[in-house]
Amino acid sequence: xxxxxxxxxxxxxxxxxxxxxxxxxxxxxxxxxxxxxxxxxxxxxxxxxxxxxxxxxxxxxxxxxxxxxxxxxxxxxxxxxxxxxxxxxxxxxxxxxxxxxxxxxxxxxxxxxxxxxxxxxxxxxxxxxxxxxxxxxxxxxxxxxxxxxxxxxxxxxxxxxxxxxxxxxxxxxxxxxxxxxxxxxxxxxxxxxxxxxxxxxxxxxxxxxxxxxxxxxxxxxxxxxxxxxxxxxxxxxxxxxxxxxxxxxxxxxxxxxxxxxxxxxxxxxxxxxxxxxxxxxxxxxxxxxxxxxxxxxxxxxxxxxxxxxxxxxxxxxxxxxxxxxxxxxxxxxxxxxxxxxxxxxxxxxxxxxxxxxxxxxxxxxxxxxxxxxxxxxxxxxxxxxxxxxxxxxxxxxxxxxxxxxxxxxxxxxxxxxxxxxxx
Numbered sequence: 001x002x003x004x005x006x007x008x009x010x011x012x013x014x015x016x017x018x019x020x021x022x023x024x025x026x027x028x029x030x031x032x033x034x035x036x037x038x039x040x041x042x043x044x045x046x047x048x049x050x051x052x053x054x055x056x057x058x059x060x061x062x063x064x065x066x067x068x069x070x071x072x073x074x075x076x077x078x079x080x081x082x083x084x085x086x087x088x089x090x091x092x093x094x095x096x097x098x099x100x101x102x103x104x105x106x107x108x109x110x111x112x113x114x115x116x117x118x119x120x121x122x123x124x125x126x127x128x129x130x131x132x133x134x135x136x137x138x139x140x141x142x143x144x145x146x147x148x149x150x151x152x153x154x155x156x157x158x159x160x161x162x163x164x165x166x167x168x169x170x171x172x173x174x175x176x177x178x179x180x181x182x183x184x185x186x187x188x189x190x191x192x193x194x195x196x197x198x199x200x201x202x203x204x205x206x207x208x209x210x211x212x213x214x215x216x217x218x219x220x221x222x223x224x225x226x227x228x229x230x231x232x233x234x235x236x237x238x239x240x241x242x243x244x245x246x247x248x249x250x251x252x253x254x255x256x257x258x259x260x261x262x263x264x265x266x267x268x269x270x271x272x273x274x275x276x277x278x279x280x281x282x283x284x285x286x287x288x289x290x291x292x293x294x295x296x297x298x299x300x301x302x303x304x305x306x307x308x309x310x311x312x313x314x315x316x317x318x319x320x321x322x323x324x325x326x327x328x329x330x331x332x333x334x335x336x337x338x339x340x341x342x343x344x345x346x347x348x349x350x351x352x353x354x355x356x357x358x359x360x361x362x363x364x365x366x367x368x369x370x371x372x373x374x375x376x377x378x379x380x381x382x383x384x385x386x387x388x389x390x391x392x393x394x395x396x397x398x399x400x401x402x403x404x405x406x407x408x409x410x411x412x413x414x415x416x417x418x419x420x421x422x423x
Contacts, residue, residue: 091240091251091332092319094158094288097413099144102284102324103131116149117142118270125281127164130236130324132283135273143270144287151183151267154289159241159269162283166197167234173197175274180208180266188264191250193222202227208263211246218260230255236283240332242291254331284324286413305343315340315420318413320378327373329381337378340420341385351391354378355419359412360399372396378418393423 101114106124112133115122120140122133133142146152163176173196180189193204207219230252231237240251245265250258273280308315320337321330329337344350356375358367375394383389404411 090256090335091158091242091249091254092291092335093160093286093321093332094156094290095318096289097286097410098152098154098157098289099146099287100285100409100413101133101144103133106131114145115142116145120273122281127236127279130162130283132162132164132281133285134281138274140273141270143268144285146268149268150185153243153266153268153287155265156244156289156291158243158288158291159286161239161271161285162236163239163281164236164279164283165195165202165231165233166279174280176280177272177274179270179272181268181270182264183267188266189248191258197233199224202231206250206258208248208260211262211264218263220258222257226257227252230257238330238332244291251332254334288413305339309343309420309422313422315343316417317419318417320418322374322377325370327370327377329377334381337381338385341382341387344382344387344391348388348391351393351423353393353395353421353423354382355395355397355421357397357401357415357417357419358399359415360402360406361412364398364400368396368398370396371398375418 099114101112103112103124106112108124108126108131110124111122112124115133118141120135120137120142122140122142123136124131125134126132135142143149144152173194175192175194177193178191179187182188187209189206189208191204191206193202195202201224203221203223205219205221207217210216210218232253238251238253240254242249242251243266246262248258248260248263249256271282305315317336319335320333322328322333323330340352344352354375356371356373356378358371360367372394373396375396379389379392379394382392399406399415402411402415403417404414406412406415
């Protein structure tokens with residue numbers, strides 16, 4: 001009986017072993033088959049990928065082109081506003097400085113040494129660390145001291161200055177006036193602005209005598225809806241005028257807000273401050289000879305850049321402007337930078353060394369890094385306009401390579417420049 005039982009157990013064990021071995025063999029075969037399939041699929045995918053790259057190249061290009069177009073469409077979202085801004089930001093400072101005063105060397109509380117008054121009084125004051133000519137009497141009228149006080153404006157000129165617009169609650173309101181006069185003292189142009197901090201509200205009007213001997217005036221008005229998008233509350237605001245023989249343009253923070261094609265040529269100008277309050281006056285005044293040509297087209301501007309580079313191998317400009325002591329580009333600088341951008345797009349293989357130069361006001365420790373930062377700011381602006389940054393190299397020259405005498409305002413203005421050196 002025992003022998004029979006042992007025989008049965010042996011048969012069962014042999015059967016279980018055989019089944020297990022069969023199961024393991026099947027499992028092994030299945031694993032091998034699966035691994036083989038995996039390798040074959042991997043190879044097939046690699047081959048398919050390579051074939052897609054070859055056979056579907058056009059499709060890939062099409063997809064890439066579609067993506068680029070989509071990217072371009074996304075990038076163009078802001079184009080209408082940018083174009084509109086550029087069209088209204090055509091200010092270019094004249095090339096020869098006739099008068100300049102940033103009041104930096106004036107003594108606080110004293111009368112500004114480069115100015116004269118016909119009414120009222122002035123003193124040097126400061127807002128946020130920036131000195132300016134402050135009106136300390138009602139109805140102050142003041143103008144720059146010039147060799148010929150009756151007539152000093154050329155037939156083509158630019159004029160710039162800064163004003164501070166205070167925040168709500170500091171003062172109820174303040175008016176500001178500017179006027180052009182002929183050599184006999186007759187008014188040929190007048191601008192009036194009134195600002196009420198807190199409303200906020202800024203409005204005004206202007207009147208100009210027409211040119212060509214016509215006994216007639218041309219004028220208009222400005223309201224807050226027109227000015228609010230350009231006005232900086234609690235900050236210094238930059239005003240500018242461009243006059244070319246008969247064409248008058250007026251700018252607020254780089255944006256043109258008055259554009260008159262035919263007004264009488266002025267001989268001199270005056271600032272007028274009607275009321276006495278803590279913030280009334282002007283800062284950083286620059287009068288320069290020259291301006292953008294009458295109705296000058298962009299293509300003509302571009303030709304000027306091309307001509308300069310063709311003749312000298314470089315384009316030198318004093319019309320790329322920065323905030324005082326900073327590497328922050330002023331809005332009016334974009335017109336000049338756009339000219340260079342257009343040239344680079346037309347000549348994509350051209351490479352430029354963008355050099356920043358300063359005058360000798362301040363130490364090399366300050367001017368050297370500042371000039372480098374300003375050159376880098378120009379390179380960044382060009383890149384944002386679509387230029388290849390690979391073709392641009394920023395170099396700061398500080399005050400080490402002057403082109404004019406740093407002892408005069410006009411000379412220092414010439415030394416503050418940006419040069420585009422073709423490489």
